[in-house]
Amino acid sequence: MTLSVQDVHTYYGRSHVLQGISLDVADGETVALLGRNGAGKTTTMRSIVGLTPARRGRITLDGTDITGLTTHRIARHGIAFVPSGRRAYASLTVRQNLALSIRRSSDSGGWTLDRVLETFPKLQQLSDRRAGHLSGGEQQMLKLGRALLSVPRILLLDEPTEGLSPAIVSDLGRWLGILKEEKITVLITEQNALFALKYADRGYIIEKGLVRHEAPASELRESTEIQRYLGVAASA
Ligand SMILES: Nc1ncnc2c1ncn2[C@@H]1O[C@H](COP(=O)(O)OP(=O)(O)OP(=O)(O)O)[C@@H](O)[C@H]1O
Ligand SMILES: [Mg+2]
Structure with a gap:
């Protein structure tokens, strides 16, 4: 089950927020979507599940075009969105x-x-x-x-650690480990970049609605430049 986002443009009213996002999440992969506040991480997830539909571009699941489907239909294809907050x-x-x-x-x-x-x-x-x-x-x-x-084939987790105490964050880490063992495909956003990168296979850094960098998680974990850019809180 490969999720593919190709050149997606999304607007809030006249505000052009996603300016051509492209990314892929392959079967069984955990992929981190990172970027500063307001970069467009949540909007990318909302576009994938049709809550703020893409105005341009294509989103496919194993080659099946799901762009423009209702959120309900997209859920039936096996994409589960877990928004942040309560x-x-x-x-x-x-x-x-x-x-x-x-x-x-x-x-x-x-x-x-x-x-x-x-x-x-x-x-x-x-x-x-x-x-x-x-x-x-x-x-x-x-x-x-x-x-x-x-029954998700792909889980979209938006800032799961937001507002959680360190002890609960470590529980959450264990659950992500379980999801990985179960080979559930995961796309995760995090302010706590090091936490996400601990579980991710690959990561994308987005800025102003565009992918600026894509690399294996191991590389992103070691790049002080990336961490400085993300303002990483070394609390993972
Ligand atoms: N409902 C909305 N109406 C208008 N603009 C919005 C709306 N939601 C988000 N935006 C704007 O879209 C841009 C991207 O927001 P988004 O929530 O996708 O960012 P994010 O990367 O998830 O940020 P954060 O790390 O703070 O969660 C921001 O400039 C934001 O102000
Ligand atoms: Mg967000």
Whole structure:
């Protein structure tokens, strides 16, 4: 399942935000999308899932053109977008939130409610708690669990560590390790570039809506120039 973004241009009203982004995410890869605030990372993800549709360019999944499809149809192709911030149904319990995400499909992809609760035992303990009462880290875990139940082929994770304590960030790292073992394809954005690069195979640096640099994650991890540019907080 290769996701390919080719020369995508996206606008907010008249503001031309993505000015020809091109990137690829191959089957089983974890790819980091890095850049300063306002570079267009979130907009790239929103364009891929059709929330802010590309006005020009092409987005394909294994060669199938998904540009211009509705967000709902794109989700059915197996792309799950996990936005940053809190997004669960606050008044429902953890279990109810998870149950809502179960995709009834013959292609179950192996992620059942039981398996999610096994992978995130903390969710099991919290299963009767209302999502609105969860901590930031618990919410993040719930969002990941929900995304897995939607049977993703590709997960788009937008700043998963945002607002999380270091202990929870390290939990999140373990979950990313699990996703990698499961060969789930991941595109991840992070302010915490070193965190993303620890799990990524490759990375793209974007600036003003364009890819400026693409390199193996190992190279980006070692480049002081890139880290200075990104203003890396060495907290990973
Ligand atoms: N709803 C919106 N309406 C108008 N402009 C927007 C909107 N959302 C984002 N923008 C602008 O689009 C540009 C790209 O924003 P985007 O959120 O994609 O950046 P980002 O790389 O995700 O930044 P951050 O690291 O802060 O999350 C920015 O200049 C931003 O101000
Ligand atoms: Mg963003």
